[in-house]
Amino acid sequence: MPVSFPFKNIYATLPSQCFEPVQPTPVSEPELIKFNESLANTLNIEITDATESELAAIFSGNAVPDNAMPLAMAYSGHQFGNLNPQLGDGRAILLGDLYDTSSQLRDVQLKGAGRTPFSRGGDGRSPLGPALREYILCEAMYALGIPTTRALALVRSGETVIRQQREPGAVFTRVAASHIRVGTFQYFALRRDHDALRALADHVINRHYPEVKKTSEESGKKYLNLFKKITENQAKLIAKWMNLGFIHGVMNTDNMTVSGETIDYGPCAFIDSFNRKKVFSSIDQQGRYAYINQPAIGQWNLTRLAEAMLPLFMMDTESAHSSSDGVEAAAQKQTAEKQAIEDATQVLNDYAHIHQRAWETGMAAKLGFSEVQEEDRQRFESLTDLLDETRVDFTLFFRRLNTCAASEGDLSQVLDLLNAPEARSSASLLQRLKEWIQDWQGALAERESLSSAQQRMNQSNPAIIPRNHQVQRAISAAESGDYEVFEKLLSAVTRPYEDNPEHQEFEQPPEPAEQVLRTFCGT
Numbered sequence: 001m002p003v004s005f006p007f008k009n010i011y012a013t014l015p016s017q018c019f020e021p022v023q024p025t026p027v028s029e030p031e032l033i034k035f036n037e038s039l040a041n042t043l044n045i046e047i048t049d050a051t052e053s054e055l056a057a058i059f060s061g062n063a064v065p066d067n068a069m070p071l072a073m074a075y076s077g078h079q080f081g082n083l084n085p086q087l088g089d090g091r092a093i094l095l096g097d098l099y100d101t102s103s104q105l106r107d108v109q110l111k112g113a114g115r116t117p118f119s120r121g122g123d124g125r126s127p128l129g130p131a132l133r134e135y136i137l138c139e140a141m142y143a144l145g146i147p148t149t150r151a152l153a154l155v156r157s158g159e160t161v162i163r164q165q166r167e168p169g170a171v172f173t174r175v176a177a178s179h180i181r182v183g184t185f186q187y188f189a190l191r192r193d194h195d196a197l198r199a200l201a202d203h204v205i206n207r208h209y210p211e212v213k214k215t216s217e218e219s220g221k222k223y224l225n226l227f228k229k230i231t232e233n234q235a236k237l238i239a240k241w242m243n244l245g246f247i248h249g250v251m252n253t254d255n256m257t258v259s260g261e262t263i264d265y266g267p268c269a270f271i272d273s274f275n276r277k278k279v280f281s282s283i284d285q286q287g288r289y290a291y292i293n294q295p296a297i298g299q300w301n302l303t304r305l306a307e308a309m310l311p312l313f314m315m316d317t318e319s320a321h322s323s324s325d326g327v328e329a330a331a332q333k334q335t336a337e338k339q340a341i342e343d344a345t346q347v348l349n350d351y352a353h354i355h356q357r358a359w360e361t362g363m364a365a366k367l368g369f370s371e372v373q374e375e376d377r378q379r380f381e382s383l384t385d386l387l388d389e390t391r392v393d394f395t396l397f398f399r400r401l402n403t404c405a406a407s408e409g410d411l412s413q414v415l416d417l418l419n420a421p422e423a424r425s426s427a428s429l430l431q432r433l434k435e436w437i438q439d440w441q442g443a444l445a446e447r448e449s450l451s452s453a454q455q456r457m458n459q460s461n462p463a464i465i466p467r468n469h470q471v472q473r474a475i476s477a478a479e480s481g482d483y484e485v486f487e488k489l490l491s492a493v494t495r496p497y498e499d500n501p502e503h504q505e506f507e508q509p510p511e512p513a514e515q516v517l518r519t520f521c522g523t
Contacts, residue, residue, distance in 0.1 A: 001066060003058050004049035005043075007096030009069040010105065010219035011178075014203055015196045017188075019071040024061025024093050025114025025124065032056040032134065033483055034490075036152050038176065041100050043108070043152075051247050055251075059153035059169045061093065061113040070114035076190055077254025077494050078304055079181035080288055084396040085190050087183060087254050091126060093442035094172025094179065107179050107208050111172040124135065125161045126400075129475040131172035132486060133519075134265040136474065138174065140466040140493035146240045148262040152174040168479055177261055178207060182305045186340075199225060208259050221483055223312035225393055228350075231302050233260025235351050238298045239358035242291070243366065244462070245271035245394040249281040249519065251289050251297045267519040270465040272386040272509045274394040280468070280519045294452065299351050306344040313340035356509025363511035365460040366398050368405060368444050368453030379440065380496040386433055391424050393509045398461035405454050407441045421512050462496035464506050468516035 003244045012019070022235035031054045040047065050058075057063040062071060079087075093113045100106050111134075112126025141148040157169035162239035180200070188197040192196045201223055205212045216222035237260050241248065248255070249267035257263050275290040284290075289297060307315075317336035338346055357372075363380045364372045387394065411434065418425040418433075444453055470489055477485040492503040510516070 001058075001063070002048045002054050004046040004048075005065045005066065005068065005096065006045075007065065007067045007108075008098055009067075009096045010207075011073075011094065011097055011107070011203070012069045012071060014402070015199050017074065017185075017191075017193060017196050017198065019073050019094075020088075020117040021070065022072045022093055024064065024110055024115045026035065026062045027060050027155075027157035027159055027169070029155040030056035030060035030062055030171070031158060032059070032153075033132075033154040033156055033170075033478070033486075035059070036139075036150070039150055039152055041217040043098060043106060043175065045098075055153065055383065056155050059110070059173045060155040060157060061110050065095065069096055072118050073179055073184065074118070074181040074187050075254055076186040077181070077252050077330050078186075078301075079252045080253070080284075083186075084254075086187070089116055089186075090119040090122050091116070091124040092179075097178075104177065107176045109174055109176070109179060110354070111174060112157070112169065113171055122300060124162060125169050126172060127161050127163055127167040128156060128479055129167065129522050130154065130266065131170035132475050132478055133268075133471055134174070135485070136171055136471055136490055136493060137265040138262070138467050139269060139490060140496065141246075143246060143494045143496050144462060144465075146244070146246070146262060147237055147260055148445070152432060169215070176257070176263060177259040178204075178257065180204060180258050181254050181263075181264070182256045182258065182308075182490060183252075183303050185258070185308040186253060187304055189311070194311050197308075198312060198315070201309070206257055221316045221343070223309060223311075223316050224340075224347070227306060227309055227313070227344065228347050229349050230258045230260070231261050231347050232354055233430070234302060235295075235355035236260070236358045237262065237357050238294050238363055242359055243292060243362035243430070243460075243466070245274070245291070247280055247289070247291050247445065248294065249284070249289055251294065251301065253301050256298075256301050258305075269468045269516070269519055271394045272467060272515075273391040273420070274397075275391060276384075276388050280516075282519065287475075295352075295355050298355070299348060302351060303348055305349060310337070310340055310344070313344060316340070361500045362460070365456055367401070368438060368448055368457045369454065370448060370452070373447075375443070379436075382436060383440075386429070386436060388431055389424065390418060390433065391422050393423075394463050395462060396507070396509065398457070399463050399507075401437075402454050402461070404437060404441070404443060406450055407442065407445050411437060420509065459497060463494045463499055464492050464503060466493045467506070467510065468519065469510040469514040470506060472516050495504055 032055050070093050071195045074086050074088045077087045093110045097105050097107050115124035135151040135154050138148050139151050152175050153173040155171045158489040159169045160166050161169045212225045217223050255264040269280040277290045279287050314336045317337045317339050360372045403413050404411050474489045492506040
């Protein structure tokens with residue numbers, strides 16, 4: 001085979017109830033749209049004069065690599081707060097896992113590769129639009145410095161899928177540190193399969209948090225320490241989303257990884273005109289996953305993880321106080337459960353502080369500060385209030401703020417944002433914004449050198465994000481067989497902090513007629 005994957009298939013060594021073996025279903029006319037060769041190189045994937053048709057065959061699932069062990073992962077999940085005890089990979093197939101050039105284990109997974117035992121009557125396929133959206137979004141997030149899954153390949157299937165209407169089909173290949181989710185733990189907890197639960201937790205420690213082994217030698221609470229690490233990573237991840245105006249769209253527990261990576265780019269989007277309560281998902285009628293709710297939903301999801309891991313926390317405690325006497329053992333179990341709940345509750349309480357510190361650190365950098373000082377907290381909140389009231393473009397506001405970082409800086413480029421179609425402007429708002437900028441300029445002049453502050457701002461505030469209307473334009477063109485718009489947009493969003501005259505069109509917010517108010521998951 002012209003493409004060689006050094007698969008290790010370590011996940012396939014877990015208990016058999018963790019997955020179901022399954023083969024991809026071939027498609028009729030695979031056509032390669034995009035192959036991420038640089039990512040392939042970091043994954044130690046060897047390519048020997050492979051033609052586009054050969055790559056298309058591999059990344060559509062028509063040709064399975066020799067040493068792959070394709071499988072569909074089992075998991076449960078709370079979907080919009082409602083528990084579904086069995087979900088699993090209904091349209092995704094894990095080809096295998098392998099070590100990258102940094103000796104980190106990575107999953108390679110096909111999405112849209114056909115039915116699996118978890119498809120629940122679905123067709124196991126993906127429309128081209130959502131697959132192309134995920135390719136753009138995850139590569140943009142990677143360039144923005146946000147932990148995320150990656151895009152390895154995109155193939156048009158040559159077949160039609162039916163959703164709200166007939167749409168061209170595609171198969172998307174993504175790479176992740178792992179695809180293990182909060183819902184994966186829930187799956188085994190619901191079945192009281194504590195052996196599989198423990199095997200999964202040990203796998204996560206070995207794979208993502210090997211440092212937990214050392215800290216656990218001292219505390220004796222291995223699984224609680226694992227939960228702490230997952231909680232910390234999730235809190236910091238969501239802070240990064242908030243700092244850049246990203247809305248995930250569907251933060252169900254089956255869409256949240258324990259590795260702390262962003263996954264499942266369905267009805268996600270970046271905010272244009274700022275609105276704390278902004279929702280893009282077509283199915284989020286109540287605003288559960290609105291921008292401002294994301295930190296709290298993260299904590300809610302982690303609470304569900306703590307519930308699933310409770311038997312493991314009790315194992316930590318019971319192993320330290322084992323007894324052969326029946327009555328005493330029962331009392332110790334009750335004590336262990338109480339202690340486990342108290343320990344997990346403390347970790348969950350710490351989540352809010354970790355998230356807030358991470359968000360504040362990000363806001364400080366966006367405003368040019370090298371550290372967060374006490375008076376900054378009110379400054380951050382006042383600015384967020386102003387952005388919400390004025391509805392100015394979130395990305396452009398922070399990028400343009402650099403032009404008036406000096407005390408005598410010109411405010412015109414920032415204030416011009418108040419004239420945008422979606423913005424709200426009044427004499428009062430204008431005055432309050434000017435006063436805020438003047439206060440910020442004064443603080444910046446006292447605490448930072450101008451050049452360092454501006455450099456920090458340019459590295460924290462992107463010029464380009466994958467704006468919804470531009471993504472939709474790329475999708476519409478691709479559905480007609482034109483991939484040039486997609487290629488240009490991808491080139492721009494993977495260089496988000498550069499001021500490139502060739503990419504200026506991608507910096508612009510949508511005109512009223514171009515706005516995309518609802519996005520769809522594509523399942």
